[in-house]
Amino acid sequence: MLVDTGSGDRAIERSAQACHRGRSATPCAECAARPVSVCSALAVPELRELEALSQHLTLDKGQALFRQDEPGDAVYNVIEGSLRLTRLLPDGRRHIMGFALPGDFLGLALAERHAVSAEALGPVLTCRFGREDFAALLEAKPHLLRSLHARTGAELMLAQDQMLLLGRRTAEEKVVAFLLGLRNRYARTGRSSVTVELPMGRQDMADHLGLTIETVSRMLTRLDRAHLILIVPGGVRLLDVERLERLAAS
Template sequence: MLVDTGSCDAFGTACSHRRPRNSCVDCKVRPISVCSVLALDELAVLETLGQHLSLDKRQVLYGQEEPAEAVFNVIDGSLRLTRLLSDGRRQVMGFALPGDFLGLAREDRFSVSAEALTPVTVCRFERRAFGALVDDKPHLLRSLHERAGHELTLAQDQMLLLGRRTAEERVASFLVGLRERYARMGRASVTLELPMGRQDMADYLGLTIETVSRMLTRLDRERTVLIVPGGVRLLDPARLEALAAS
């Protein structure tokens, strides 16, 4: 379907004022995604490479060890990134939100699985075609390097979180980090949506589900947060930040 963004001739013939409804120019996550560095003519090229995919809740975008034949830009919704260990245990590696770019690693196969926690929309790019575009656009390559550097910093923070923080500090750090990610998306609010379940949080934070539930209940009892359907409301953000920075 086309969106008319300007007047055309009386016969309704196509004109340069028309563009696809889901064009890269109109993409709501473009300002926070790696493609934000591209000019309008470059976005037009990118658009020819992309394909929008929709996932239902619990549907898998790609599985661990599947051939890494594509990269994905998350447009809407959230996904859980997990790795299955050799002993059968599951480790949650992270959560993808709008604006995140998945599949950037150079391995031939995906090292994690990506499963939709909510209805999800992604833009899919065939890996070779996207790689050719990156090779031709040094500023896009720099943007990807910056994103990779940011993800490396997050991984280092996660190692510190698992190795040195108390259970309460881990939960507080998770909530503060999620609030910062939502704010970057333009969704600053005192209420944090938690699309992931308690077990997901536990597997990500290296805790048991009972411990996560107990820590959230403690924060609620101490009036730091208020547990609400689908998330938590931040009643004392300053105290939560202090716990996260401990």
């Protein structure tokens, strides 16, 4: 169950502040998430238009950026931190659809209501853009719209990969594919490392992969004992990427 932070007076709304306040002339140009974000399509002079529409929102661990079925009145760019994207099923079960990392845009579908809830796994910083303002910017910047379409296509491929992940693979293959996929996502943000940070808990991994927490723990222990990974505080170290990739592809 997600932590309830309230609706009309959520803490993230109280902490919202204008992005341009007290900052340099082109802060978006210096944003670490820009190279992997939709806004990378904009030239530096165009970024000032984006900045004029944006607000910074900060979250603490457990706070919701938005909740399932709330009006989709904004889009968000994740600058720092990570969030889990959760959907409550009609029978009350929770399914984790995925995890948002720096560079990810949330709410790009511009749907009337959010299909998922987005909850911070730790301290999070995002940029918020009003839906109507962002839609007007897309109309005025066709190259930004093309970037959005490319990102949407990539997200569709990830959704298809998730269907495969939950379908025919064994529990061990699911865990390995998840770790490799997370490693690749980190690499795209410039965080290339043999150690894969796991901001989500094992229960979150289990809910995402359609497994039990006991199975996830058992698979990680098995991989550790096989010297394929090394479990370290806050994540895992990938000791034999080639063998892991062969296992995930089997």
